[in-house]
Amino acid sequence: MSLELREIGDVTVIDLPGRITSAGESALLLETIRDCVGKGKDKILLNLKDVSYMDSAGLGAIIAAVIEVICARCDTRFCEGKDRVCPKCQTDPRHLRPRAVWTSGISKPPWGELKLASVPQKIRDLLQVTKLESMFESYDDEAAAIRGFQGEAP
Numbered sequence: 001m002s003l004e005l006r007e008i009g010d011v012t013v014i015d016l017p018g019r020i021t022s023a024g025e026s027a028l029l030l031e032t033i034r035d036c037v038g039k040g041k042d043k044i045l046l047n048l049k050d051v052s053y054m055d056s057a058g059l060g061a062i063i064a065a066v067i068e069v070i071c072a073r074c075d076t077r078f079c080e081g082k083d084r085v086c087p088k089c090q091t092d093p094r095h096l097r098p099r100a101v102w103t104s105g106i107s108k109p110p111w112g113e114l115k116l117a118s119v120p121q122k123i124r125d126l127l128q129v130t131k132l133e134s135m136f137e138s139y140d141d142e143a144a145a146i147r148g149f150q151g152e153a154p
Contacts, residue, residue, distance in 0.1 A: 002017065011043045011149050066114050
């Protein structure tokens with residue numbers, strides 16, 4: 001699996017390929033996200049337009065990526081233990097739900113942002129069944145997602 005990275009303004013767009021299924025593919029995605037965050041890029045858009053299938057490993061990688069990006073601007077770091085939970089996330093439940101806070105009038109969230117674009121229906125269904133859809137800001141296309149980073153309506 002290879003990931004294509006592009007920059008649109010201050011947003012890093014990561015185009016995901018056909019299938020995200022194995023621990024290796026998922027690890028590559030998470031490694032790419034961590035590399036971006038390490039370089040100070042904390043506005044990340046995952047373009048899922050070409051993703052035809054995602055299993056639990058892929059879903060786990062996207063969840064871990066959201067947490068990694070959200071915590072990019074935190075004054076805390078991930079625990080090195082098995083829980084891998086940001087200490088701030090444990091104390092502030094809104095911290096994992098930037099969408100709710102973002103729409104409540106805050107001009108700029110105090111954490112990094114990860115959004116999804118062009119999510120295929122099968123993956124939307126997966127997010128809905130697992131009750132994870134509220135964890136992600138999802139847009140119909142890349143252009144709408146980029147506008148979302150700028151605080152504009154889709």
